[in-house]
Amino acid sequence: MDSSSPDPDRRQFLRLGFQGGVAAGGALVLAGLSGCSARPTHDPMIPATTADPDRHWRFMTEEDRVVMAALLPAIVGPGMPREAEARNSALSETLVAMDEAFHAMGPPNQRQFRQLFDLLESSITRLTLARVSSYWPNVSGEQAEAFLQRWRGSMFNIFNQAYLGLIQVSNAAWYGQPAHWEQMGYPGPPAYTYDALPQMQKASA
């Protein structure tokens, strides 16, 4: 490893992205010629929960939320409610928790996640590196699962790292919500502390 480089991860990511684009042959050139922007064009049928315009999103863009809304059901798996309203509300709360986590990470980590989301959102790299053929709003549970497994099992460190980054933030955001503690059989802090500790009385009030 070149330890003198200030930011080997970013270089590695860019290099891999570049090689991936070249390996995909004409796709890169065709996309360029047809004026396909690096940013995806959105399906008008974006789920309402992913585009809450009233919230001040600190890190996640609408595009990021669309990607995560497609991936979260696969990441959370059977723990995700099936009923539409409960599912939308669970997705929405999890995206908020993820946004807060991204903000707290600080700028260097945010830059890495920004690169990752850009890669997932650009049609070229979505097709060539993520190998996800549909626009994210149309990605099925099966497609999302296959994508996650590809990156998890990849022989390239950079995809393993991206997989871990996505699932760690998602899992932490999901299981950190008291509503989902029961999915881990976790009862929460000992019941008596809610009476015995002044700050817990305030927190539960």
Next chain:
Amino acid sequence: MANFNLYGKGINDGWDVVDAALLEEDRTLEADVAIIGTGAGGGTTAEVLARAGLKVIMVEEGRLYHDPDFTMDEHKAYSRLYQEGMTRATADASIAILQGRCVGGSTTVNWTSSFRTPEQTLHHWQNTHGVQDCDPETLAPWFANREQALNIQTWNVDPNRNNDILRDGCERMGWDWKTIPRNVRNCWNLGYCGMGCPTNAKQGTLVTSVPSALGDGATLIHSLRVDRLNHQGDRVRELRGTALGSDGVTVTGRRMRIRARHFVVAGSAIGSPGILLRSEVPDPYDRIGRRTFLHPVNATVARMPETVEPYYGAPQSIYSDEFLWRNGVTGSPGYKLEVPPLHPVMAAAVLPDHGEAMVEQARHFPQTQSIIALLRDGFNSDSEGGTVTLRDDNSPQLHYPISDSLWSAFRHAWLRMAEIQFAAGAEAVRPVHMDAPYWHSWKEAEQGIRELPLAELRARLFTAHQMGGCAMGDDPARSVVNSWGEHHHLSNLSVHDASIFPTSLGANPQLTVYALAARNSHRLAGRLQSNA
């Protein structure tokens, strides 16, 4: 009864606590000593120097959170109290770094294990790294001094089941185990040390040294990031800092300057080299940020037939040093065995799975037990540690290549941890590794672990102990500070944290940091008083 709202009362009584996030204009302050960092090193230094009558300013990049904020809530705790919202990692992301960033530093969030430096380590420092006056006899009074101040005692309450399984397994294997000394007073045995102690039982610097210094007239400035130390000739002239907002992330635009007779850097093994590199302090032998050590950690998880509830009770109470010195001091790395607490976010972020595989583990969470191995890095010839460099934005970053001898020790540790868990009755055991399933017998596990790929990111690795990078020693060609933490080239600069260790320790580091900081601060107080 716990003494609640320590800081609320103290501030009412006149403690000088400045939240830099609230500054409305730039400020310049003066003191006898400016101390950067309020963890084990900086907090202890502030206590000693303020007690000696010196005017002390403590500067902390993190924010002040205290018992009213400690509600045993993982999200709040991890995003507020840890470096990079608990997502700090080595440059190639292969080792996750758990490190505090708040008033009290890592002592606010650690699991209270308090060991004296192993004698083998101290002898090694003296014999191989040219450190003076660090033999066990010389340091014994300083360990005793801090043990008394921080109420460090062997934990005399029954271990929780999570720790008990390590004891049971070792007992059945005929291997060493002992009870851990903890820095607590009237501990409620809740299990939430890692989220900030909700009862002020943990005797970290947040509730001991920092309040003591404040009571003696010191100033605490939090939410202030030190950009650089300006120096001229052989002296540091002033510290320049940038205020961070109440989110701990956003730069407010306000700045501070602090002029002082002496400067003490205690910003951790990643932060302190970062400050010295940004400040471009003299470094003729390119030693700053070199030889940074981590006690790299690997883990196994076990599914037990009984309820373990790894989230309740003192998080660490049993350890085993059976394999710590297994190949001698400088042979291939040995390791200490301990137990980590598990709460939902921690567990969900550590297990490298999603979907069905994650749900299956979540379902068995109350029956889950885990053991960790802390590798003793920096003693053998192929364990040179890592290097701290600056990113484009001047923030510090650690590059830590994993050497062959460390990989081999990881495999050895997975084997022994799985063996202990099966001996204690585990139904299934899995190394925390992307390619490891749960195995249902020791025989299966033994075969499986021998075949696991030893590769970055496939193995999930961690560190809670960052050490080195500003090594002490008498030879300026091999070290940054002398044996008492005094910088070799700048006469009014000292380093008082774990960054001065020439190797890792082979034990949780807080008591070593406390003891060395106490000793070196008494010496510094003498120096400053004699030429006042």
